[in-house]
Amino acid sequence: MPEDDAIRCDACPVLCYIKPGRLGACDRYGNRDGQLVRIDPHVVLDRALSRGDSVVPFLDRHQEWDGNIVSSPGTFVTAIGAGTTYPDYKPAPFIISSEVEGLDMVTVVTEGIFSYCGVKVKIDTDRHLGPERNIVRAQGEAVGHVTTSEYGSQMLSLGGVRHLTGGSRGEGTVTCETLLNLCNGKTVDLTVDEGATVVVQAGKPPVIDNVMEERMRVGCGSATIGMFAKQWFGKVDEVVVVDDHITGVLSEHQAGKLLGVPETGIKIKGRRSTPGRYFQVAEPGTAWGGTNIEDPLAILQAFKPKVAWPGLRLLMVSTTGEHYAYFELDESLRPVSQDLPVELRESVARIKENCEPALCTVLFMAGAGGSLRAGVTENPVRLTNSVRSALTRVTCGGAPVYIWPGGGITFMVDVSRMPENAFGYVPTPALVAPIEFTLKLSDYADLGGYMDHVRPLQSIAPDDGRRHVTARPENPWPLTKAPGAR
Amino acid sequence: MKSRAQIQRLPDGRRLYLHDGPMDVILEAFGPPADVRAAYAAATRRFATILDELCSELAILRAPARTDGPAPVGVVAKRMASAVAPYATRTFLTPMAAVAGAVAEEILSAMTAAARLERAYVNDGGDIALHLAPGQQFVVGMVDRPDRASLFGSAVLEADQPVRGIATSGWRGRSFSLGIADAVTVLADQAATADAAATIIANAVDLPDHANVLRRPARELAPDNDLGDRLVTQDVGALTAREIASALESGEQVARSLLSEGLIRAAALHLRGETATVGMPLKKYVLDSYPHDRSLIHA
Numbered sequence: 208m209p210e211d212d213a214i215r216c217d218a219c220p221v222l223c224y225i226k227p228g229r230l231g232a233c234d235r236y237g238n239r240d241g242q243l244v245r246i247d248p249h250v251v252l253d254r255a256l257s258r259g260d261s262v263v264p265f266l267d268r269h270q271e272w273d274g275n276i277v278s279s280p281g282t283f284v285t286a287i288g289a290g291t292t293y294p295d296y297k298p299a300p301f302i303i304s305s306e307v308e309g310l311d312m313v314t315v316v317t318e319g320i321f322s323y324c325g326v327k328v329k330i331d332t333d334r335h336l337g338p339e340r341n342i343v344r345a346q347g348e349a350v351g352h353v354t355t356s357e358y359g360s361q362m363l364s365l366g367g368v369r370h371l372t373g374g375s376r377g378e379g380t381v382t383c384e385t386l387l388n389l390c391n392g393k394t395v396d397l398t399v400d401e402g403a404t405v406v407v408q409a410g411k412p413p414v415i416d417n418v419m420e421e422r423m424r425v426g427c428g429s430a431t432i433g434m435f436a437k438q439w440f441g442k443v444d445e446v447v448v449v450d451d452h453i454t455g456v457l458s459e460h461q462a463g464k465l466l467g468v469p470e471t472g473i474k475i476k477g478r479r480s481t482p483g484r485y486f487q488v489a490e491p492g493t494a495w496g497g498t499n500i501e502d503p504l505a506i507l508q509a510f511k512p513k514v515a516w517p518g519l520r521l522l523m524v525s526t527t528g529e530h531y532a533y534f535e536l537d538e539s540l541r542p543v544s545q546d547l548p549v550e551l552r553e554s555v556a557r558i559k560e561n562c563e564p565a566l567c568t569v570l571f572m573a574g575a576g577g578s579l580r581a582g583v584t585e586n587p588v589r590l591t592n593s594v595r596s597a598l599t600r601v602t603c604g605g606a607p608v609y610i611w612p613g614g615g616i617t618f619m620v621d622v623s624r625m626p627e628n629a630f631g632y633v634p635t636p637a638l639v640a641p642i643e644f645t646l647k648l649s650d651y652a653d654l655g656g657y658m659d660h661v662r663p664l665q666s667i668a669p670d671d672g673r674r675h676v677t678a679r680p681e682n683p684w685p686l687t688k689a690p691g692a693r
Numbered sequence: 694m695k696s697r698a699q700i701q702r703l704p705d706g707r708r709l710y711l712h713d714g715p716m717d718v719i720l721e722a723f724g725p726p727a728d729v730r731a732a733y734a735a736a737t738r739r740f741a742t743i744l745d746e747l748c749s750e751l752a753i754l755r756a757p758a759r760t761d762g763p764a765p766v767g768v769v770a771k772r773m774a775s776a777v778a779p780y781a782t783r784t785f786l787t788p789m790a791a792v793a794g795a796v797a798e799e800i801l802s803a804m805t806a807a808a809r810l811e812r813a814y815v816n817d818g819g820d821i822a823l824h825l826a827p828g829q830q831f832v833v834g835m836v837d838r839p840d841r842a843s844l845f846g847s848a849v850l851e852a853d854q855p856v857r858g859i860a861t862s863g864w865r866g867r868s869f870s871l872g873i874a875d876a877v878t879v880l881a882d883q884a885a886t887a888d889a890a891a892t893i894i895a896n897a898v899d900l901p902d903h904a905n906v907l908r909r910p911a912r913e914l915a916p917d918n919d920l921g922d923r924l925v926t927q928d929v930g931a932l933t934a935r936e937i938a939s940a941l942e943s944g945e946q947v948a949r950s951l952l953s954e955g956l957i958r959a960a961a962l963h964l965r966g967e968t969a970t971v972g973m974p975l976k977k978y979v980l981d982s983y984p985h986d987r988s989l990i991h992a
Binding site: 213218219220221222223224225226229231232233234 | 713714745748867914916
């Protein structure tokens with residue numbers, strides 16, 4: 208029998224043969240990529256720093272009272288490993304009630320299967336990754352595109368239902384794998400059509416065309432002039448801050464004018480925006496200030512002979528301080544490279560110092576559709592309304608989410624705030640992400656919840672097959688009242 | 694060494710939860726506390742070996758019911774075999790179709806043998822064996838799908854009625870189905886016979902060759918499933934009202950025939966919000982008015 212892709216489960220004497228992506232007769236053990244996995248263990252967030260010892264949980268119980276609700280119990284059950292009731296219309300696998308000072312809270316814990324999902328990746332760099340709207344690929348398959356850049360960062364939009372299920376099988380599989388790896392904090396190699404290759408990992412600096420990006424730019428070239436004009440004044444005659452967005456020129460810039468910096472006769476290639484600010488001094492690239500400039504003099508035309516003078520001191524620097532060069536004009540007003548004078552080193556170092564570490568950040572974004580909501584309540588729109596009115600708190604593996612306004616429950620979560628390996632997938636392909644809905648038991652009954660499936664926290668207490676993780680201190684505790692909740 | 698089986702009281706302090714391999718059983722006994730304790734101890738003892746007993750004869754239990762085939766030897770296996778025996782000559786059915794009901798029955802019989810109980814139920818993943826002392830009754834809520842606790846009907850089961858078994862089958866359940874019923878709930882004299890009959894009736898609620906019904910060979914999904922290459926329902930797309938009525942009618946015919954043979958007492962067939970009932974009347978039921986101290990919800 209050609210059953211080589213099925214595996215034999217030996218968890219019990221039934222000894223099921225389980226095909227990839229399926230579960231055995233018990234609905235507990237499954238074949239994930241040829242590995243026998245238990246759909247538990249269930250991750251239980253422990254609020255206390257360590258379990259079972261005598262450490263008094265910091266902020267537990269004695270936390271500042273907000274005048275209204277209730278401190279919350281020190282354990283929160285996340286949906287990670289809760290299993291799903293795929294395909295989705297059953298009551299969520301775990302509906303857990305915990306008493307919070309006499310008020311019954313219920314957390315509906317499920318792992319959602321999301322076809323409508325993706326990640327927004329923010330890559331802190333001014334280097335040009337590729338033209339906006341161009342396709343981003345992993346393993347040669349289209350997995351997303353370059354979207355609108357943000358201040359100091361390039362943005363990628365990856366995944367989404369069209370790549371997951373609307374393209375070829377390979378496109379869907381690779382997209383799913385890419386999203387899964389990004390969400391679980393693993394590295395992913397991406398290439399942008401007509402652009403760069405970039406290695407992305409949540410919470411780590413990007414590696415662009417094999418160079419690790421260390422710093423974000425301190426600001427655009429013009430902003431950099433504004434920030435450092437005073438420190439340069441008197442130590443140098445002209446400063447050009449090379450930037451793909453806006454290249455700044457000290458002597459022409461408002462900041463230089465205010466200080467009384469004299470004209471230098473410098474002429475910049477590119478399109479002048481306002482005095483001292485130039486667009487498009489070069490093509491976007493991965494060299495100086497996010498341009499393709501290797502030699503900064505390439506953006507200069509000859510100095511105006513009537514204004515410039517021999518010995519004029521010129522500093523050229525990128526917006527990260529990573530690239531810099533110092534020139535003095537010779538008798539024929541040509542810039543000659545010199546060592547950076549000691550008195551200017553500090554300003555270049557300060558640009559660097561003011562650049563924040565460059566990181567890749569990954570926000571998972573998904574919509575909790577009708578069928579997932581049906582696992583929480585028989586009347587899904589009531590759940591949506593309850594989330595809207597802040598009666599129900601949504602968390603993702605215990606991490607806070609941002610709920611996008613408007614219809615449905617479309618949420619975003621910073622994957623680095625979630626416990627490790629919180630994401631899974633199904634071969635559909637679609638991503639499996641934990642999602643928890645926490646609300647008062649009475650509110651749960653009101654919105655048509657599965658009251659018969661509610662079970663107390665204690666009932667899932669036995670330790671085997673349960674992973675306890677320490678709650679991240681930066682996250683609000685999921686069972687604490689949300690600001691604005693009534 | 695820790696036993697594989699997991700046995701614990703549920704947090705309500707009343708019900709007992711037993712788990713081993715694919716078996717998830719919730720049971721509750723009513724009576725004097727000492728009897729309840731004795732019944733729970735008996736259930737625990739009996740449960741501990743059931744899975745091993747069944748697995749030792751798995752090959753026979755996965756083979757089609759035949760009048761001339763090798764007979765199983767285990768007590769539970771025999772209950773399974775006799776529950777499917779009436780169908781041996783007319784259709785494909787293996788003793789596995791009655792496994793959950795047979796396990797429920799076996800545990801219940803261990804409990805009633807060990808203690809004097811007023812009432813008891815053993816619910817093995819939705820297939821339920823009941824014990825009722827004279828004068829006792831259970832209110833049974835029925836769900837429109839085996840995987841969801843929304844009630845569409847209820848039945849009051851009295852001790853002087855013969856029903857002691859309830860089972861539900863449908864393609865959405867844990868086991869594969871050849872039909873498209875969301876749920877078929879059967880009341881019968883025993884849990885194992887109810888289980889087998891529910892399977893047969895749910896298989897019959899069908900629209901053969903309908904384009905919107907996704908079917909796959911059972912073997913592709915689970916290589917060792919007893920259904921082998923038979924096509925099992927994986928998804929049901931849009932159906933017209935006429936098609937729903939037609940599928941339910943096919944199931945009803947089979948249910949009526951089983952009723953006339955005395956194999957079942959009642960059946961409720963559910964498909965896409967439409968319900969057909971056969972046998973004893975089932976009370977239409979509104980969730981909000983349901984008494985809070987309900988005896989049993991079949992979910």
